[in-house]
Amino acid sequence: MEKVPRVGVAVFLLRGKTVLLGLRRNSIGDSTYALPGGHLEFGESFEECGARELKEETGLDIEKIEFLTVTNKVFKESPKPSHYVTIFLRAALSDPLQDLQNLEPDKCSGLGWYDWDNLPKPLFWPLEEMVQSGFNPFPSQTD
Ligand SMILES: Nc1nc2c([nH]c(=O)n2[C@H]2C[C@H](O)[C@@H](COP(=O)(O)OP(=O)(O)OP(=O)(O)O)O2)c(=O)[nH]1
């Protein structure tokens, strides 16, 4: 593939004090816990991409989708180095009683809700860096 930066979209799907994470099966970040998400497709808004990726990967419908932050990272560990500008969104479940399904088991070996104060290890390194820097995806009290 041509050496160009690509756009990733990752979603902090929040439920109570927990966030949805999946154990990645991918040449980038294999066997680390990451947010659901994927590649921005031609013509999509960030919000459309986040909702589509959530549906494809987990079967979940999401709402209240908001932009949080953006990162610019080069992944040198993959067989072919790749470069992503990644848009981070937060969202809530449309219906809190929806079933969580691992619909892409070849890309993810398990999905679960994890307490923000007790995240699993190892986290996908860009996510680990965000956590280490004090980033918090939950709305502040004044919101
Ligand atoms: N899913 C996800 N991607 C992330 C995170 N942080 C981060 O920089 N990215 C970047 C690097 C990923 O390779 C890129 C695209 O996401 P992905 O790797 O899950 O892509 P995917 O296979 O689901 O893509 P697709 O073909 O279904 O569109 O976004 C994260 O926490 N979760």
Ligand SMILES: [Mg+2]
């Ligand atoms: Mg994905």
